[in-house]
Amino acid sequence: MQHYQTKEPGRAIPSQYSYDKIQDQLRHALDLLSKGKTGEALRLYRKILNSDPDNLHALFNAGIIHHSGEDLSQAVACYRKVLDQEPTNFQALHHMANALKDLGHTNEAIMTYTAALELDNAHADTHYNLAITLHQEGRFEEAAERYQKAIDSDQSHFPAHYNKGVLFYEMECFVEAAQCYRNGLTIQPDEPDCLYNLGLTLTKLGHLAEAVNCHELCIRLNPDDPELHNTLGSLYKQQTRLEEAEACYRKAISLRPDYGIAHTNLAIVLHTLDRTEEAILSYQNAIDHGHDQESAKYMLSALKGESRTSAPQLYITKLFDNYAENFEQTLTEKLGYEVPRLLKELFDDLVPPEVKLGHGIDLGCGTGLAGLHFKERVSRFTGVDLSGGMIKKAEEKKIYDSLHRADITEHLNSSPECFDLFIATDVFIYLGEIRPLFTAIAKRASDHALMLFSVELGEGNADYTLQKSGRYCYSPDYLQRLARDTGFKVLALREARLRKEKGEWLRGLLIAMGKTPGPTGSDQL
Structure with a gap:
């Protein structure tokens, strides 16, 4: 987080402290902050505030330290004291809105972000943080507008492109989501989460070949991620590339032996390939690792020729x-x-x-x-x-x-x-x-x-x-x-x-x- 500095305040300094001494302490506190010694810096700011309770520098930077240490209520209290003196202080409004959001005081956070943007409507991070808050509240149209304003203010704002993609995906606007992820990848071409989400979105659009390319690139960037191998296996399965799907599921299991869904997916592929004994073993492994046990037991009965009066409802629901x-x-x-x-x-x-x-x-x-x-x-x-x-x-x-x-x-x-x-x-x-x-x-x-x-x-x-x-x-x-x-x-x-x-x-x-x-x-x- 950035730290607040302004011109020297034009007001009296308490008689027991000279103006120069307070400035020396403020400079020393900033030096401590720059070295990561936040505890010592906070103690020094408290010392300054004991003598000069309205010192804007000390109040703001103490708020920053409280905020970074997740003492959010104290952070808000410090920011409020700054705003009592300077109601149009953009930085105090911006950071207080962040703290209010983190506290779960959503409505007040939204109002505070809005007040900050009335002072600086081109501040990308404030638009972005307001978008995140609206997004979390399910106010999707407003959130999309704020993500776009963040992008308009800073075309290189990767998180705004990325989370706008997440928003459109949740809205099932998959074409728009894919474009957002692509825009993000022009800024950070090897960002694995963005590549992964683009792959998921392309899958929703039925563009399986492109989705496979995304996931293959993800795996090159993160070769030891079992989830990526499992997801790529499922894409290969949709393309009826069953041997390649099998290899992916086996790789996922080798990286995480208790990965239940990969055992289930491997069983399905082996079942499709008529490798019954191997499929039985994989379904049993899925049961042993606690994944979708009722469905796996049902399929075991089918493969073993055992009688069952009906399929489990959960099996039918998941299947379709x-x-x-x-x-x-x-x-x-x-x-x-x-x-x-x-x-x-x-x-x-x-x-x-x-x-x-x-x-x-x-x-x-x-x-x-x-x-x-x-x-x-x-x-x-x-x-x-x-x-x-x-x-x-x-x-x-x-x-x-x-x-x-x-x-x-x-x-x-x-x-x-x-x-x-x-x-x-x-x-x-x-x-x-x-x-x-x-x-x-x-x-x-x-x-x-x-x-x-x-x-x-x-x-x-x-x-x-x-x-x-x-x-x-x-x-x-x-x-x-x-x-x-x-x-x-x-x-x-x-x-x-x-x-x-x-x-x-x-x-x-x-x-x-x-x-x-x-x-x-x-x-x-």
């Missing part, structure tokens, strides 16, 4: 939160996914085009891929999903009249609404035992409600089977029993290619069921 950003592009462009369109064709074969159903609900709505196909065939439309990331993407499409982040069975059991259409595309594959869901649907179904859904087709006799993929497949007999027991009948059934996995088409069923007037259905699959 992580997929949300690139979910649609991956499904439709890379995996040939057309289940929503195929289910809509099934619906159109059953319901004349002039008929519009009342209230529809999209169970596990995701980003709204299915909703886009059905929104014109219902008067009201509700979407429900466990993933907040998916809900956010669905909101952007403005398909649904209402969206709910919830477990679909719990939502139906607590809802007072009745529905005329239920759709569930690739949802049951994460649920396992779906009898409770069918029971909940039956309670909320109108007299002639329709239900359309897709499932992966099982080959054995089990009602449902947890596959190595971590998804469930179902037997037709089980679905028939559920229909009969919950008052539905099968109206249509089609085999379909659901999507590609490792270059092969997954077999599945598209099913339409209708609510029957009586307690059971009668059609056979």
Whole structure:
């Protein structure tokens, strides 16, 4: 911090101290400060203030020392005494605002910064510190304006460029955030945090190759940072560069053996590469190191062929939160996914085009891929999903009249609404035992409600089977029993290619069921 000096004060010095003696002490105190001897300097300033309580030099510099020693209340008291004598003292206002901010007295800090800027509106650090305060208060638009004023006052103000990037990232203005980080890197080209954040931002924008370049440069600057290796591994995984991803995760683990998320990520890559035994070991390591244990235990069950009645909610939530950003592009462009369109064709074969159903609900709505196909065939439309990331993407499409982040069975059991259409595309594959869901649907179904859904087709006799993929497949007999027991009948059934996995088409069923007037259905699959 800088230290305050002014012209000699034009006022009387107490009789017991000569003017020259006080000046000698002030010079000696400054010399002590320059040598880092803050304790001795503070004692000397206190001695001066005992004799001359209004000495501006001693008050201000004592405030600086208190501030640097985190005695913030004393620092504010000293700055206030300076301002009592000189209300327009810019330095005292600036530093008092900093101390007030550090004390958590946010509103007074903002007012004090503003008062300082009325005296010097070109002071970059004051604009910057005010921006930080507004940013922390969630006043994003005002903060962005102040960051820019700091930059306008000093184009080389790296922290203003950097934190403006952080602000825009939090506002999900990723193009603007990336530009801020790039501007910062023109000032400090090898600043690792700025490079790292630019990489994260480019990832959000889908610019994976550029993001990889940023993280590779970060690693050259910080080769022993396990987090950087883990993040680069995740980027390689998104690019399906699985061997390189594996190497990154192993490097992260070698640097930090208890790095649970790296063990999990390594397990996922090994699983994808069909190296089952190694994947099992890595999932076990993730459990041993306390990372996402329920999900890891679930995947261990899948790989070992063990029975589980359902996937953990946390597993589903994390899975789809992580997929949300690139979910649609991956499904439709890379995996040939057309289940929503195929289910809509099934619906159109059953319901004349002039008929519009009342209230529809999209169970596990995701980003709204299915909703886009059905929104014109219902008067009201509700979407429900466990993933907040998916809900956010669905909101952007403005398909649904209402969206709910919830477990679909719990939502139906607590809802007072009745529905005329239920759709569930690739949802049951994460649920396992779906009898409770069918029971909940039956309670909320109108007299002639329709239900359309897709499932992966099982080959054995089990009602449902947890596959190595971590998804469930179902037997037709089980679905028939559920229909009969919950008052539905099968109206249509089609085999379909659901999507590609490792270059092969997954077999599945598209099913339409209708609510029957009586307690059971009668059609056979």
